[in-house]
Amino acid sequence: MTFTFQFINETVRLANIVPGIFRKALKDVNYKGYTIPAGWGVMVCPPAVHLNPAKYENPLDFNPSRWEGGETNGASKHFMAFGGGMRFCVGTDFTKVQMAVFLHCLVTKYRWNPVKGGNIVRTPGLQFPDEFHVQLSEKRSTET
Numbered sequence: 001m002t003f004t005f006q007f008i009n010e011t012v013r014l015a016n017i018v019p020g021i022f023r024k025a026l027k028d029v030n031y032k033g034y035t036i037p038a039g040w041g042v043m044v045c046p047p048a049v050h051l052n053p054a055k056y057e058n059p060l061d062f063n064p065s066r067w068e069g070g071e072t073n074g075a076s077k078h079f080m081a082f083g084g085g086m087r088f089c090v091g092t093d094f095t096k097v098q099m100a101v102f103l104h105c106l107v108t109k110y111r112w113n114p115v116k117g118g119n120i121v122r123t124p125g126l127q128f129p130d131e132f133h134v135q136l137s138e139k140r141s142t143e144t
């Protein structure tokens with residue numbers, strides 16, 4: 001399952017399902033010469049982190065192997081698809097199991113062909129303005 005979890009991490013890194021995470025400064029916070037005053041709201045933008053070329057080489061490429069040998073559970077300041085810290089998503093493991101089952105059925109039971117669309121817009125959430133149509137067909141039992 002190692003590669004499956006790399007594949008899932010790469011999917012949620014690029015999909016950026018959550019475009020913003022919100023926090024409130026409980027006290028004045030000094031960061032790199034700036035002060036965030038107590039009471040201010042802060043929006044963390046995970047897509048900005050996940051598409052950072054300094055951390056992810058060719059960040060727009062879908063490359064599950066980039067996770068090889070690394071940590072695929074939990075969160076870091078470079079990976080926060082499921083948030084992090086005290087409010088880390090409680091549905092993370094459930095989500096990953098569902099994605100693994102879906103992927104397993106997709107690759108073992110079906111073939112698929114892109115039909116039309118596929119234009120990608122990031123605002124910063126991932127969108128397909130012309131939609132993305134894929135034709136699915138069941139594999140015959142003799143196909144691999």
Ligand code: HEM
Nearest residue numbers: 017018021022081082083084086087088089090091094095
């Ligand atoms: C791809 C699927 C999912 C993504 C990308 C996702 C993402 C996130 C993120 C980023 C947070 C943190 C929000 C924050 O820090 O303010 C969060 C929190 C949470 N998620 Fe998910 N989530 C997913 C699926 C699920 C599922 C399936 C469930 C429930 C079955 C779930 C339940 C929760 C709950 C209850 C919290 C709040 C945790 C807390 O505040 O202590 N999530 N999720």
